[in-house]
Amino acid sequence: MKRVVILGRGGAGKSTLAITLGAATGLPVVELDKHFWGPNLEPTPPNRWADVQGELADAEQWIMDGDLGPYDVLAVRLQRADAVILLDYSFPRCAWRALKRSRERFDFWVWVWSWRRKHRPQLLEAITTHAKDAELHVFRSPRATARFVAGA
Template identity: 35%
Template sequence: MKKILLIGSGGSGKTTLAKELSAKTGLPLFHLDAIYWRSGWVQTPKAEWISVIDRILQEPEWIMDGNYGGTLDQRLSACDTVILLDISPWRCLWRVVKRRLQYSGRSRPELAPDCPERLDAAFLWWIITYRFKRLPYNLAKLSAAEQSGKTVAILRTTAQVQRFLTEAPPNNSFKPKPLRSGNGVAG
């Protein structure tokens, strides 16, 4: 486990798990939100974004936290492990509201300066509909990744996330035990 991709709904805990895995394994961490968003919530131009992602993917080791569907295929191809956090939408909503209150008027540490925490109807709707609109697409991608030899873990509860983290040794030789789920993909 040297190239780990974390994906999931907003508020699912990707950033927190990525930080904890990086601290435990020593793998370098790349928060895609911090790379994509520039000061003032300005998007990185598409060509530059793809170039940056390509450079990171060439690194020998990494943990990458974020969705960004436009580069998902490249990231899935380059990773050896993918973790999908399929946490309840209600828990995700609670977490983003809590995060908004915690960082009101300020940027989170993993974002560029001058990107104060924000919460709008479109983001809330994306979280609410994630399981119906985005999750089936991601599960199909993960099934294909698993068939091509990637390690896939789908974590659906806080207890599963904690168990996964507990089982990770303090170096990057960890190979997670798949947790079986009802959808046929390790989870």
Template identity: 40%
Template sequence: MQRVAVVGSGGAGKTTFCRELGRRTGLPVIHLDHHYWRPHWTPTPTDQWRKTVAELAAGDRWIMDGNYRSSLDLRLERADAVIILAFSRWRCLVGLLRRWWTNRGRAVQADGCPERLDWKFLRWVWRYPIDSRPLLDAALVRYADTVRVVELASPAVARSFLRELPA
């Protein structure tokens, strides 16, 4: 694994997982939130976003943390592995609430974007298995010959996966 895309619902713990995966593999971690969000939660325009992701994905070695459907194809074209944190929606909501409580008022997702919690995001997390996961699965079918897919069904399985990697 030299180019790894890590995806999953908000609140699944992608950032924490990627940080540990990067520590164990020596691969640089790219947090897509830091590149997508501008101050005050302003999104990067789609054409510029796709250009940014294409440049990031052109690297030889990386772990990319994030979903962003509009640029998934660019990451999958270059990835040799995709790790899906396929945790229950309840687990993701708990993770989201924990993150919000721990980081409230601090800009940890991206510069100038203090941690927030709103109904739109909660709804997206709740509906991820219905709305977003089928689109991810359809995209992965197109890259089945070139991308290894690892699906981790719970935090315990994710921890076990990381423990089995050489430190």
């Protein structure tokens, strides 16, 4: 495992997992939110976002955390990944974590609410298409995720 993509609903703990997994494996962590959102929370245009990801994904080792929902261009980082982690936690768990973390925009809550029904199938299709040789790990609970990290 040298190039890991972490995906999941907002509030699932993708960044926390990336930091924990990075400490356990020694892999550098790339928090995609820091590269994607502008100073006034404006999204990076898709073509530019693909270029930025291409530059980040050129490195030999990394953990990239971030699921940017309808704004995302997944293919670039998935094509380079050798492992994909999908945090498939419940809406109540993620909503509670997001509420504790900060105030969010309305479109964030629409994405979080519709994630399992609308966005999860799109993610799984993108993974199948662009990361077919990568190991896929789907975790439905923090306990399952912790067991995985303990074995990393």
